[in-house]
Structures are given as C-alpha cells and as structure tokens.
Amino acid sequence: MSEGNASPPVLELRNVSKTYQIKQGMFGERKPLKAVNDVSLSLQRGDVLGLVGESGCGKSTLAKILLGLEAPTSGEVLVDGEPIGAQNRRLLARRIQPIFQDPYSSLNPRKSIRDIISLPLRVHGIGDSASQDKAVREILDVVGLPSRVMNSYPSQMSGGQRQRVAIARALIMKPEVVVCDEPTSALDVSVQSQILNLLGELRREFGLTYLFISHNLAVVEHLATRVAVMYLGRIVEEAPVGALFDEPRHPYTEALLASVLTPEPDLGVPDTHLGATYPNPIEPPTGCHFHPRCARVMERCKGVAPQLTSDGEHSVECHLYGQESGQAVA
Amino acid sequence: MTRTADTLLEEIQGPTPGQMLRKRVFGHQGLLFGVAVLGLLLLVAIFAPLLAPHDPYAQDLLARMQPPVFLGGSWEHPLGTDHLGRDYLSRLIYGARISLLIGGFAALISGLIGTAMGVAAGYFGGRVDMAVTFLINVRLAMPVVLVALAIVAVFGGSLQVVILVLGFLLWDRFAVVMRSSTLQVRSREYVTAAQAIGCSTSRVILSEIMPNIVNNLIVVVTLEMAHAILLEAALSFLGLGVQPPTPSWGLMVSEGKQMMLFEPWLVAIPGITLFVLVLAINLLGDGLRDVTAPENRS
Numbered sequence: 001m002s003e004g005n006a007s008p009p010v011l012e013l014r015n016v017s018k019t020y021q022i023k024q025g026m027f028g029e030r031k032p033l034k035a036v037n038d039v040s041l042s043l044q045r046g047d048v049l050g051l052v053g054e055s056g057c058g059k060s061t062l063a064k065i066l067l068g069l070e071a072p073t074s075g076e077v078l079v080d081g082e083p084i085g086a087q088n089r090r091l092l093a094r095r096i097q098p099i100f101q102d103p104y105s106s107l108n109p110r111k112s113i114r115d116i117i118s119l120p121l122r123v124h125g126i127g128d129s130a131s132q133d134k135a136v137r138e139i140l141d142v143v144g145l146p147s148r149v150m151n152s153y154p155s156q157m158s159g160g161q162r163q164r165v166a167i168a169r170a171l172i173m174k175p176e177v178v179v180c181d182e183p184t185s186a187l188d189v190s191v192q193s194q195i196l197n198l199l200g201e202l203r204r205e206f207g208l209t210y211l212f213i214s215h216n217l218a219v220v221e222h223l224a225t226r227v228a229v230m231y232l233g234r235i236v237e238e239a240p241v242g243a244l245f246d247e248p249r250h251p252y253t254e255a256l257l258a259s260v261l262t263p264e265p266d267l268g269v270p271d272t273h274l275g276a277t278y279p280n281p282i283e284p285p286t287g288c289h290f291h292p293r294c295a296r297v298m299e300r301c302k303g304v305a306p307q308l309t310s311d312g313e314h315s316v317e318c319h320l321y322g323q324e325s326g327q328a329v330a
Numbered sequence: 331m332t333r334t335a336d337t338l339l340e341e342i343q344g345p346t347p348g349q350m351l352r353k354r355v356f357g358h359q360g361l362l363f364g365v366a367v368l369g370l371l372l373l374v375a376i377f378a379p380l381l382a383p384h385d386p387y388a389q390d391l392l393a394r395m396q397p398p399v400f401l402g403g404s405w406e407h408p409l410g411t412d413h414l415g416r417d418y419l420s421r422l423i424y425g426a427r428i429s430l431l432i433g434g435f436a437a438l439i440s441g442l443i444g445t446a447m448g449v450a451a452g453y454f455g456g457r458v459d460m461a462v463t464f465l466i467n468v469r470l471a472m473p474v475v476l477v478a479l480a481i482v483a484v485f486g487g488s489l490q491v492v493i494l495v496l497g498f499l500l501w502d503r504f505a506v507v508m509r510s511s512t513l514q515v516r517s518r519e520y521v522t523a524a525q526a527i528g529c530s531t532s533r534v535i536l537s538e539i540m541p542n543i544v545n546n547l548i549v550v551v552t553l554e555m556a557h558a559i560l561l562e563a564a565l566s567f568l569g570l571g572v573q574p575p576t577p578s579w580g581l582m583v584s585e586g587k588q589m590m591l592f593e594p595w596l597v598a599i600p601g602i603t604l605f606v607l608v609l610a611i612n613l614l615g616d617g618l619r620d621v622t623a624p625e626n627r628s
C-alpha cells in the first residue's frame with residue numbers, strides 16, 4: 001500500500017480538530033469541548049477504514065467534517081491531495097457521500113423512493129428525467145431492490161429496505177468515498193449482516209473507499225482493511241485489521257476486543273467492563289485521557305499525555321509503548 | 331445476482347401516505363363539516379352578486395326594521411331589513427366577503443412574515459434565532475386590540491388598513507410554531523443527507539423541511555384566520571374597523587345593538603353566522619391536525 005510516490009491518498013486528515021463551545025446554564029460561561037482533537041488519518045483508494053469508539057467519542061463529528069458539513073476548527077482535510085476547504089461543496093458532494101445510522105430518519109417521509117434516490121442527479125443537473133429514472137432503476141437493482149419500489153414511500157418499507165434506499169442514494173453519483181456512520185446500528189441483527197455483505201460487494205464492484213464508523217469492533221472486523229480506535233476525540237491506535245485484532249496494543253483496544261468476545265456483541269453498546277464511566281468531554285482527565293479507566297495505568301499516565309508512536313503500519317498512543325519508556329510491556 | 335432475492339421476500343406493505351391521508355380525511359367528521367361550511371361560505375362570498383336578492387346598500391326608509399320571515403316578515407326580505415331599510419340577507423351575503431377577505435389576507439400576510447422568521451430562526455439558530463426570539467417577545471408584549479385600535483384611530487378604518495394592521499400583528503404564533511417545527515425537523519438525517527448531496531440552503535428549506543412542517547403551518551393558518559375575523563368584527567363593532575356603509579358582520583352587530591332589546595334578531599343573525607364561520611374554521615384546523623399528525627410519528 002505504501003509504494004513511495006504512489007498517488008496521493010483519496011482522503012487525508014491532517015491534524016484536524018473540532019472544538020465546540022458549550023454554554024452551561026443560562027448565564028454560564030462557554031467551555032470548549034474538543035469533539036475531535038488533532039486527528040490525522042489517511043485512506044488509500046480501496047481501503048476500508050473502520051473507525052471505532054464508544055458513543056460520544058467524536059466519530060460523527062469527524063464524519064461531518066469529511067462531508068464538508070462542519071468546518072474543522074483547525075487542520076486540513078484533503079481529497080485526492082486537494083484541501084476540501086478550497087473545493088466547492090457541490091464538487092465535494094460528488095466525491096464523498098454519507099450513509100447514516102437511522103434509515104427511519106435519513107429518508108424524507110414525504111418523498112417517493114424515486115424522488116429520494118434521484119435527488120443527487122436533480123441537484124447536480126445530471127441527465128433528463130428519463131435518464132434519471134433509468135439510473136434509479138439500475139441503482140435499485142444494484143442494491144437489491146425491485147424497481148417497482150420507485151413509487152413507494154419510506155413508511156411502506158422495512159428498516160433494511162430503507163437502508164438499501166439510503167445506499168442507493170449515496171451511490172447514484174458514483175462517489176469515490178462513502179462515509180458510513182454506524183450504517184447497521186439501528187437495524188435488526190438479522191438484517192445487519194445483509195447490509196454489511198451488500199456494502200462489501202458494492203465496494204468490490206465499484207472500487208469504493210469507505211470510512212466505516214461503528215461503536216462495535218465486531219462489526220468492522222470483516223469489512224475493514226484498517227482500523228482506527230478513537231477515544232475522547234483522539235485516535236489512540238491505528239493498524240491493519242489483522243494486526244489490531246491479533247495483537248492490540250492500547251489498553252482501550254484490548255477492552256473493546258474483550259467486549260466483542262462477550263456472547264452477544266451485536267446487542268447495543270458493547271459492555272467494555274471498564275468500570276469507571278465515560279468521562280465528561282468538557283473536562284477530560286489529565287495526562288492520558290484514558291487513565292481513570294485503564295487497567296494498566298502507571299503514575300506518569302496521570303500527569304503526562306502520551307505521544308503517538310508508530311512502527312510503520314501500526315501506531316499507538318500510550319506510555320506503554322512510548323519512546324521514553326523504551327520497552328514494550330505487551 | 332442473489333442480492334435481489336433477499337428483499338423480494340419482504341413485500342412492500344401498506345398504502346402510500348397519500349392513500350392513508352385520504353382515508354383519514356374521509357373518516358373525520360369535524361374536518362368534513364368544517365370544509366363543507368367554509369366551502370359553502372366561500373361560494374356565497376364569490377357569487378354574492380348572483381345570490382343577494384337586493385343591493386346591500388340600497389336604503390328603503392319606508393321598510394325599516396322589517397322582521398325576518400320566521401318572525402312574521404315577508405319573503406320580499408327573508409331576513410328582514412335594518413334600521414335604514416337595507417335588505418339584511420343581502421348585507422349578510424356581502425358581509426361574508428369582508429370576513430373571508432380579512433381572514434384570508436391577514437392570515438396570508440402574517441403567515442408569510444411569521445413563517446419566514448420562524449423557519450430562519452429554527453434553521454440557522456445562533457444570532458438569527460436570538461433576533462427572532464427577541465422580536466417575538468416584543469410582539470407578545472404588545473396588546474393586539476389596543477395597538478390595532480390606536481393604528482386604526484390614526485389612519486382611519488378601511489378594509490385595507492384593517493388587513494394590514496392584523497397582518498402585521500398576528501404573525502407571532504406562526505413564528506413560534508414554525509421555529510419549533512423547523513428545529514425538530516432540521517436535525518433529521520434526511521436534512522443532513524440533502525446538505526451532503528450539495529443542495530442549496532433554499533432547496534433544503536423548501537424541499538426537505540417545508541413539506542414536513544406544512545401541516546403545522548396549515549393549522550396555524552386556520553387559527554389566525556379565525557382570530558383575524560373575530561378581531562375585525564370586534565374593531566368594526568367598536569367603530570374602528572371597516573367603515574359604514576360596508577356590510578361587515580361586526581358592523582351589523584354594532585348597528586343592531588341599540589335595538590337589541592326590541593329586535594334581538596338584528597344582533598343574533600350576524601352573530602350566529604360569525605360564530606358558525608369561526609367554528610367551521612376551527613373544526614377544519616383541528617381536523618387537519620388530527621389527520622396529519624399520525625404520519626409524523628413513524
């Protein structure tokens with residue numbers, strides 16, 4: 001994958017941060033909430049980057065930044081090497097499309113399936129209505145829906161069918177990157193695997209690049225080529241999927257993996273057995289943000305924030321692997 | 331490909347939202363009654379020149395205050411005549427025009443103002459929202475009737491002045507309801523999806539948000555229409571609304587009030603029509619709310 005001067009990554013984040021100012025109480029002062037804190041990531045064409053972390057760690061905020069729906073407070077997002085700040089939103093829309101979590105909320109209940117799926121074509125003025133209809137029929141077939149659903153409404157469809165419609169809408173303009181924000185979390189367990197399989201097939205068929213967000217490691221295991229683990233706005237570990245599952249380094253990744261091995265990992269938020277609850281992101285813990293919940297916490301973790309260390313493909317942000325500590329205690 | 335097989339098993343079930351709406355509309359008696367009465371009054375107003383047996387302005391001082399037929403009057407004046415001998419039925423028929431014109435245009439003007447403000451506040455939030463909320467509070471601090479009285483007293487009463495005054499005073503409920511409806515809908519993922527597709531802000535608002543809040547808008551339109559009609563009647567009753575000899579129902583009540591003890595029907599007839607019109611509009615609004623609400627739940 002890293003062949004020196006290959007083409008630039010399809011998608012690259014450079015030191016991206018997003019800080020919300022949260023007002024507490026009626027006259028309370030505004031406090032900064034670092035929803036995304038200095039994140040750098042890159043996706044090569046055809047990659048599926050799984051982004052995993054508990055609810056509230058900043059995954060959706062990161063997705064919105066990629067889609068150009070939120071401006072980062074600092075840092076840069078590059079698509080094919082070009083910063084998206086400079087790109088027209090409409091051009092960006094043709095390259096990056098989202099699939100959201102809740103198919104009951106992501107389809108406008110007042111519109112027919114035809115209108116929903118053809119909206120991107122109409123907004124971008126692609127083709128006339130006959131060719132748009134044809135494109136809708138084709139994409140419906142691709143996502144496994146019969147073309148007669150064109151005249152149906154979202155309320156007449158099941159969750160899985162709706163999510164297929166959302167996928168069709170995302171793919172109809174042949175984007176390069178699809179940002180899937182928890183695309184199966186709201187679906188029945190039996191339907192989840194159908195949608196995951198479909199996303200896998202589509203990726204192969206169209207050479208798509210995915211950012212696949214989930215709070216559950218088990219969901220990304222079969223689809224992802226790389227996995228990034230996020231905690232309180234930071235990427236604490238990133239590795240190829242095999243390496244991450246076989247030899248996780250960060251204690252948080254270990255805890256997430258342990259939770260995947262519980263009998264029914266698909267049901268809701270994984271129980272991380274982490275004891276202490278998820279911290280308040282407005283007042284994150286000092287030093288390593290994870291230290292109050294870490295099973296292997298050391299004295300210096302409480303005061304000093306760990307630096308990112310990387311051996312080629314596998315990077316981690318933890319004092320256990322820091323240069324200063326020298327040896328890995330894995 | 332096997333993909334198709336998966337979902338063909340699950341059939342598309344149930345009627346379309348349009349079919350469901352139609353079914354609920356025809357099962358709602360209040361709504362049907364409201365539509366029927368309002369439709370009838372609308373036809374009466376439009377075809378007033380054809381329906382009215384007499385010129386509503388024509389005085390006949392020899393035939394003053396003749397009683398309606400059911401009180402022993404003649405069919406020449408089915409609802410009798412007023413203190414100037416004008417045919418009461420004809421004035422009532424032309425009065426429907428005034429009430430509906432004022433109700434309709436006042437609701438249209440205030441609806442445009444209030445919807446624009448409310449939707450902008452809900453969609454953009456932040457400073458826009460603060461400014462709109464401030465304006466709403468300023469408006470709510472003003473007593474409508476007193477302000478209307480003052481303006482009409484200064485500029486004189488006429489149909490246009492009354493419409494403008496009410497239109498610029500009654501937008502508060504539109505703004506409040508549209509603001510909260512927009513807030514609710516704007517965070518739905520289909521709005522985010524439309525933004526990610528590259529839709530312009532106006533397209534997102536008009537095509538994604540408005541269709542999902544228009545039912546609330548219609549309910550407020552009916553409320554404010556009834557409100558404006560009653561206010562016009564009140565202003566006219568106080569002599570500060572539309573001016574005589576215009577046949578307004580409020581004015582008819584006012585003109586009849588001196589004779590109320592001897593000829594109570596002079597007040598009762600326009601009073602009852604006013605009541606029926608406002609009742610019909612309110613039933614229509616209630617019915618529309620009932621009929622359109624279930625779709626929001628899914």
Ligand SMILES: Nc1ncnc2c1ncn2[C@@H]1O[C@H](COP(=O)(O)OP(=O)(O)O)[C@@H](O)[C@H]1O
Nearest residue numbers: 020033035054055056057058059060061062281
């Ligand atoms: N528009 C916003 N304003 C203020 N805070 C926000 C906003 N969006 C998200 N947040 C906060 O940022 C943090 C990350 O949220 P989010 O990205 O939705 O997390 P995730 O998708 O991982 O569950 C949360 O603490 C959330 O409360």
Ligand code: SF4
Nearest residue numbers: 288291294301318319
């Ligand atoms: S830096 Fe310390 S507290 Fe943080 S994860 Fe590593 S060992 Fe645990």
Ligand SMILES: [Mg+2]
Nearest residue numbers: 056059060181
């Ligand atoms: Mg999220």
